[in-house]
Amino acid sequence: MPVQYSGVIDEHNAVRQAVGVFDVSHMGEIEIRGPEAGTLVDFVTTNAVRKLNIGQAHYSGLLYEHGGFVDDILVHKVAGDHYFLCVNASNQDKDFEHIRSHNRFDAQVENAGERYAQLAIQGPKALATLQKLTPVDLAAVRYYWFTDGEVCGSKARIAHTGYTGEDGFEIYVPPAEAERIWNEVLKAGAEFGIKPAGLGARNTLRLEAKLALYGHEIDASISPLEAGLGWIVKLDKGEFVGRDMLLKQKENGVKRKLAGFEMRGRGIGRDGYEVFLDGVPAGWVTSGSPSPSLNKNIGLCYLPTEQSQPGRSIQIMIRSQPVDAVTVETPFYKRAK
Amino acid sequence: MYPDNFRYTKEHEWVLAEGDIGTVGITDHAQEELGDIVYVDLPKVGTRVETGKSLGSVESVKAVSDIYSPVSGEVTEINESLADAPEKLNADPHGAAWLVKIRLSAPAEVQNLMSSADYQSYIGAEK
Numbered sequence: 001m002p003v004q005y006s007g008v009i010d011e012h013n014a015v016r017q018a019v020g021v022f023d024v025s026h027m028g029e030i031e032i033r034g035p036e037a038g039t040l041v042d043f044v045t046t047n048a049v050r051k052l053n054i055g056q057a058h059y060s061g062l063l064y065e066h067g068g069f070v071d072d073i074l075v076h077k078v079a080g081d082h083y084f085l086c087v088n089a090s091n092q093d094k095d096f097e098h099i100r101s102h103n104r105f106d107a108q109v110e111n112a113g114e115r116y117a118q119l120a121i122q123g124p125k126a127l128a129t130l131q132k133l134t135p136v137d138l139a140a141v142r143y144y145w146f147t148d149g150e151v152c153g154s155k156a157r158i159a160h161t162g163y164t165g166e167d168g169f170e171i172y173v174p175p176a177e178a179e180r181i182w183n184e185v186l187k188a189g190a191e192f193g194i195k196p197a198g199l200g201a202r203n204t205l206r207l208e209a210k211l212a213l214y215g216h217e218i219d220a221s222i223s224p225l226e227a228g229l230g231w232i233v234k235l236d237k238g239e240f241v242g243r244d245m246l247l248k249q250k251e252n253g254v255k256r257k258l259a260g261f262e263m264r265g266r267g268i269g270r271d272g273y274e275v276f277l278d279g280v281p282a283g284w285v286t287s288g289s290p291s292p293s294l295n296k297n298i299g300l301c302y303l304p305t306e307q308s309q310p311g312r313s314i315q316i317m318i319r320s321q322p323v324d325a326v327t328v329e330t331p332f333y334k335r336a337k
Numbered sequence: 338m339y340p341d342n343f344r345y346t347k348e349h350e351w352v353l354a355e356g357d358i359g360t361v362g363i364t365d366h367a368q369e370e371l372g373d374i375v376y377v378d379l380p381k382v383g384t385r386v387e388t389g390k391s392l393g394s395v396e397s398v399k400a401v402s403d404i405y406s407p408v409s410g411e412v413t414e415i416n417e418s419l420a421d422a423p424e425k426l427n428a429d430p431h432g433a434a435w436l437v438k439i440r441l442s443a444p445a446e447v448q449n450l451m452s453s454a455d456y457q458s459y460i461g462a463e464k
Contacts, residue, residue, distance in 0.1 A: 008398040009373045200399045202370065267376065268396060290375045290398050319378075319394070319401075 001199050002083040009198035012292040014128075015205055016162055019123035019189045024170070025178060028092030030085040037103035041075060041083045044102050044241055046224060048234040052077040057144050057159055057236035060232050061093055062087075063242030064314065067223040067249060070098050072214055076146055086170075088116070088214045099319050104243060116157075117178035121185055122168030122205075124335075129189035130169050133181075136157065137233040138169070152177070152184045163190060163202065165209025165333055194285060207287050207298065208333035212261065216271060217258055217284045217300055221337070226254045226302070228330075256283065257308040260330035261316075263297035265323035269316035275301045276322060285316060303327070338365060340431060340458075342449050344407070345456035349400070350392075351431065352407040354447045359408045363395060366460045367407060370462040371397040374426045377419040379437055384412045388446060395426065404436065404458065407450055415440040 001023050005011060012022045032041055042049040047060035054077050062070040071091040077086040087095045096111040096118050103109055121130050127138050134160055146159035162168040163177070173181055178207040186194055203213070210228075212218045225233065225246060233246055263269060269287050274281040288299030295317035310329045313323035343351040348427070349367035353360045368374065376396035377418060391435055392406040415437050425434040451459060 003399060005371050007373050268401075270401065294397070328422060 011201035014195035019125035034107035121236035126168035344450035
C-alpha cells in the first residue's frame with residue numbers, strides 16, 4: 001500500500017465527500033474454529049464475545065496479563081463455532097502465538113492472512129459504489145455487521161466496518177481476485193469521483209475520528225483504560241487475559257490518559273514529540289498531523305490524568321522550540337448522521 | 338523540467354548561481370515525494386550556512402524533511418511568501434517557490450554539484 005496516489009489531502013477529501021478505496025490486504029486474519037471457539041476468543045479479548053450475534057462484529061483488545069495491548073482487533077462471529085479476527089499486519093504472528101498460548105479449549109487457531117486480501121471502500125458513496133458489484137442488499141447490513149456473499153462474482157466477506165470515521169465497507173476476498181475487484185471498484189465509483197487512497201490519507205482520516213493506531217496510541221505498555229478505550233473492556237463478563245490488572249487500574253485510577261490537542265502556534269506536533277505542562281515535561285505526542293477536514297493541526301498525546309481535560313494549555317517541543325497547543329474534545333471529526 | 342542552469346544535490350535541492358548570489362530551492366522530484374506541503378521553515382536573513390548542513394525544513398502532511406544547504410555563505414533574502422502559501426512549493430518548486438538567496442562564500446563549489454542531466458539520471462536510478 002503506497003503512502004499516497006493523487007496526494008494525501010485529495011484522497012482524504014474524496015473519502016469525506018464521496019468515496020475512496022484502500023488496498024488493505026496487508027491486514028492479518030486469524031480464524032478460530034471449534035466447539036469452544038467463542039470461549040477462547042472471549043478469554044483472550046476484552047469485549048463481550050457472548051453478546052455477539054452471528055453476522056455481527058466488534059472492536060476489541062488483545063491484552064497481556066499486565067494490561068498492555070498485544071493488538072487491537074476486529075472480531076467477527078461467522079458461526080457459533082467460527083470466529084474471524086482482523087488484526088494488524090505487523091502483529092499477526094505475535095497475535096497468533098499469543099492466542100495459541102492461551103488455547104486450553106476445544107478450538108483450533110489458524111493464521112489465515114494468506115487466504116485473504118482486503119479492500120476498504122469508504123465514504124458517503126461507498127454503499128452506492130459497492131452495491132453495483134454485489135447482489136447482497138448492502139442497506140440491510142447494519143453498521144458493524146457483515147455477511148458472506150459475492151463481489152464481482154467472487155466470494156467475499158462484506159463487513160459494514162471501517163477505519164476512517166466515514167460510512168463504508170471492508171471486503172475480504174481471495175487474493176487472486178483482488179486486483180480485478182480493485183479495478184471494478186474504481187470503475188463503479190468513477191461517477192462519484194472515487195479515488196484510490198493510501199496510507200497517508202488512512203492516517204489523517206483515522207486521526208480525525210480518533211481511532212487508535214497500534215504503535216502510536218496503543219502498544220504493550222498502554223492499557224485500554226489509559227487509551228480511552230474503556231468501552232471495549234467488559235470487566236463483568238468473567239475471566240479474561242489482563243482483567244486483574246484492569247480491575248486494579250479501574251479501582252486506583254490510571255495515571256495518564258490520551259487527550260486530543262490543537263496547535264495554537266505555528267507547527268505540527270508529531271509522533272514522539274515531548275509535551276510540556278507549565279515548563280515541565282509531562283507526556284508525549286502519539287499522532288499529529290494537519291487535519292484536512294478541519295484545516296487545523298491536530299494530534300493526540302498522553303498527559304497526566306488530572307491534566308487531560310479539554311481546555312488545558314500545553315506546549316509541544318517542535319525541533320527544540322516549545323510551541324503552544326491546547327487540549328480539545330475528541331473525536332476531532334464526526335460525520336453527520 | 339530540470340533547468341540546465343541549475344545545479345542539484347543528492348538531497349534534492351537546487352541552486353542557481355548568478356555572480357556571487359545563489360538562489361536555492363527544492364526540486365520537483367522532492368516536492369512530488371513529499372506530497373502536500375503545509376509548512377516551510379527558513380533561516381533568518383544574515384544566517385551563515387554551510388554546505389550539507391541544515392538550512393531549514395519542509396513539512397508535508399505526512400512528514401518533516403530537512404533542507405540541506407547546497408552551498409556555503411550568508412542568507413541575504415528569504416522567500417517570505419511561502420509562510421502563507423507553502424503549497425506554492427508543490428506548484429512551482431523551480432520558480433516562484435525558491436527558498437533562500439545566499440551570498441556565496443565559495444562560488445566554485447557549485448561546480449561540484451550535479452548537472453541537470455546527472456540529476457535526472459540520479460533520480461531515475463533512485464526510482
